[in-house]
Amino acid sequence: MGANDSADADGKCHNSNEDDTIGRMSETNNDNLWPAPTADGPLNATVTIPGSKSLSNRYLILAVLGAKPVTLVGLLRSRDTELMMGALSALGVRCDIDPENDTTVTVTPPESGRFSGNVGVYCGLAGTVMRFVPGLALFADAPVRFDGDDQAYARPMQPVLDGLEQLGARVEYHGEHGRLPFTITPPRHDGEQADDGSAAAKVSIDSSGSSQFISGLLLIGSRLPGGLELRHTGEKMPSLPHIRMTVADVNGAGGNATADEESRVWRVGHAALQLPERVVVEPDLSNAAPFLGAALIAGGTVRVPHWPVETTQPGGLLPGYLERMGARVSFPEEDGVRYCEVSGDGHVHGLGDFDLTAAGEIAPSLAAILAFADAPTRMLGIGHLRGHETNRLEALVTEITRIGGEARELEDGIEITPVPVERLHGEVMESYADHRMATFAAMIGLAVPGVRIVNVETTRKTLPDFVGMWTGMLER
Numbered sequence: 346m347g348a349n350d351s352a353d354a355d356g357k358c359h360n361s362n363e364d365d366t367i368g369r370m371s372e373t374n375n376d377n378l379w380p381a382p383t384a385d386g387p388l389n390a391t392v393t394i395p396g397s398k399s400l401s402n403r404y405l406i407l408a409v410l411g412a413k414p415v416t417l418v419g420l421l422r423s424r425d426t427e428l429m430m431g432a433l434s435a436l437g438v439r440c441d442i443d444p445e446n447d448t449t450v451t452v453t454p455p456e457s458g459r460f461s462g463n464v465g466v467y468c469g470l471a472g473t474v475m476r477f478v479p480g481l482a483l484f485a486d487a488p489v490r491f492d493g494d495d496q497a498y499a500r501p502m503q504p505v506l507d508g509l510e511q512l513g514a515r516v517e518y519h520g521e522h523g524r525l526p527f528t529i530t531p532p533r534h535d536g537e538q539a540d541d542g543s544a545a546a547k548v549s550i551d552s553s554g555s556s557q558f559i560s561g562l563l564l565i566g567s568r569l570p571g572g573l574e575l576r577h578t579g580e581k582m583p584s585l586p587h588i589r590m591t592v593a594d595v596n597g598a599g600g601n602a603t604a605d606e607e608s609r610v611w612r613v614g615h616a617a618l619q620l621p622e623r624v625v626v627e628p629d630l631s632n633a634a635p636f637l638g639a640a641l642i643a644g645g646t647v648r649v650p651h652w653p654v655e656t657t658q659p660g661g662l663l664p665g666y667l668e669r670m671g672a673r674v675s676f677p678e679e680d681g682v683r684y685c686e687v688s689g690d691g692h693v694h695g696l697g698d699f700d701l702t703a704a705g706e707i708a709p710s711l712a713a714i715l716a717f718a719d720a721p722t723r724m725l726g727i728g729h730l731r732g733h734e735t736n737r738l739e740a741l742v743t744e745i746t747r748i749g750g751e752a753r754e755l756e757d758g759i760e761i762t763p764v765p766v767e768r769l770h771g772e773v774m775e776s777y778a779d780h781r782m783a784t785f786a787a788m789i790g791l792a793v794p795g796v797r798i799v800n801v802e803t804t805r806k807t808l809p810d811f812v813g814m815w816t817g818m819l820e821r
C-alpha cells in the first residue's frame with residue numbers, strides 16, 4: 346500500500362491519494378544508495394511475480410463501470426494500483442481489501458452509477474491512472490481535478506484529453522497546455538448512460554505517443570449513448586498488444602469492442618458493462634523480465650510460476666525474445682502449475698535490428714541483457730519511450746556510458762554496442778524515479794561489481810518488494 350494508505354478493521358481502503366509520495370523523484374544522496382548484488386555463480390531460483398499492473402488497473406476501471414461488486418484476486422498492490430484505487434475512492438467507489446489477503450480486493454461502484462465530482466485525483470507517475478481515469482470524469486457530477494508527481498508533468502496527455510473534449514468535456518490546463526495538472530468538466534448530463542439510438546460518437550486522435558490514449562477512450566466507450574468510433578490518425582502505433590488487451594478486457598466485461606487495425610479504427614458499442622463476480626489477475630509478465638533476464642547475464646536457471654498459456658500481456662513475447670538472445674526456454678508443469686523456465690550459459694547473442702514496437706515497456710530490461718551480448722543491437726520502434734516515466738532512451742544511453750559501455754540514441758530507438766565486460770566498472774547509477782531504470786541497473790550489477798543504485802525504492806511503482814525478490818533470487 347502507499348505510505349499514507351491503510352486498511353481499517355473492516356478492510357475499507359482509506360487512500361489519501363493526494364498525499365502519496367512513494368517513489369517520487371528523490372535527490373541523489375549517499376544515504377539512498379542500494380549496493381546491487383553481483384551473482385557469484387549460476388542462478389537456480391524460482392521467483393513469484395505479483396499481479397500485472399496493466400491488467401490490475403484495467404480491471405479496476407472496468408469494475409467501477411459495472412453495477413455490481415467485483416472481487417479481483419491476485420491484484421497488484423504497488424504504487425500504481427494504490428494510486429488507481431485512491432483515484433476511484435475519490436470518485437466515490439468502495440475498495441474493500443480482504444483482511445486475510447491484501448491482493449484480494451472487492452470493488453463496489455457507486456450506486457447511482459455517477460461518480461463524485463469536485464474532487465482531486467492524484468496520478469503520481471502512473472500512465473494508466475493519468476490516461477485511464479480522465480475518461481471516468483466524463484460521468485462525474487462535477488469537475489474533477491487531476492495532478493501528479495512533478496516528473497509526470499513531462500508526460501504527454503493531450504490526445505486522450507482532446508478525445509474527451511470531442512465527447513463534450515471541457516479541459517482546463519493549469520500548467521503547460523496538454524500536460525498535468527488539469528481539470529475536466531463533464532458535459533451536462535441528461536441520462537446519457539442509456540442507449541438512445543444515437544450514432545456512435547466519432548473521435549480522432551493521434552496516439553503515436555502512447556497506446557494508453559486509445560485504451561483510455563476504449564475503456565469508457567461502452568457507456569456513451571451510441572458507443573464510440575475511435576480513429577488513430579498518427580503514423581506510429583506503439584504497444585498494440587496493450588490496445589488488444591483493452592479490447593479483450595472490455596469484451597470480457599460484456600462489451601462489444603472491435604478493432605480494424607489496418608484502418609486504425611476501433612468501435613465500441615453501447616453496453617452495460619459487468620465484469621464477472623470474481624476475476625483472477627495474471628502475474629506481470631513484463632516484471633518477469635529482470636528476473637528471467639538474470640539467467641542470461643549470470644547463467645543458470647530462473648523459473649516464474651503461473652505463466653499463462655495464453656495472454657494479452659506484451660510480456661508474453663518475452664520468452665521468444667530471450668530465446669533469440671540464446672536462452673533455453675521451456676514451460677514445465679508441476680502440480681498443475683505452469684512455469685516459464687529460462688536457462689542461460691552466460692553467453693548472449695546480439696540481435697542486430699530488433700523491432701520492439703509491440704513491447705516497449707520491456708526495453709530497459711532487454712537493454713541490460715544486450716549490454717553483455719556478442720554483437721550490437723538496435724532496438725527500434727520505441728521513440729515514444731522518451732515520454733515514459735523518464736526519457737528512457739536518454740537515460741539508458743547515459744547509464745550504459747557511465748559504466749564504460751557504448752550506446753547511442755537513434756531517432757526511433759537505441760543502439761547498444763557491447764564492450765568486453767572487463768571494461769565495465771561499477772558506479773552510482775541513477776534510477777530517475779523510474780522503476781524499470783532501477784531494475785535495469787540491478788541487472789547490470791549482476792555482472793559488474795560496485796554498482797550502487799539511487800532510490801531503488803522507486804521499483805514500488807509496480808513491484809512492492811523488488812529488493813527482497815532480487816536478493817531472494819541470488820540466495821543459494
Ligand SMILES: O=C(O)C1=C[C@@H](OP(=O)(O)O)[C@@H](O)[C@H](O)C1
Nearest residue numbers: 399555556557583584587705706
Ligand atoms: O496500457 C498499458 O497498460 C500500458 C501501455 C504501454 O504504454 P505506452 O503505449 O505508452 O508504451 C506500456 O508501456 C505501459 O507500461 C502500460
Ligand SMILES: C=C(OP(=O)(O)O)C(=O)O
Nearest residue numbers: 470471472473706733734
Ligand atoms: C511505461 C510504463 O508505465 P506507465 O503505465 O506509467 O506508462 C512502464 O511501466 O514501463
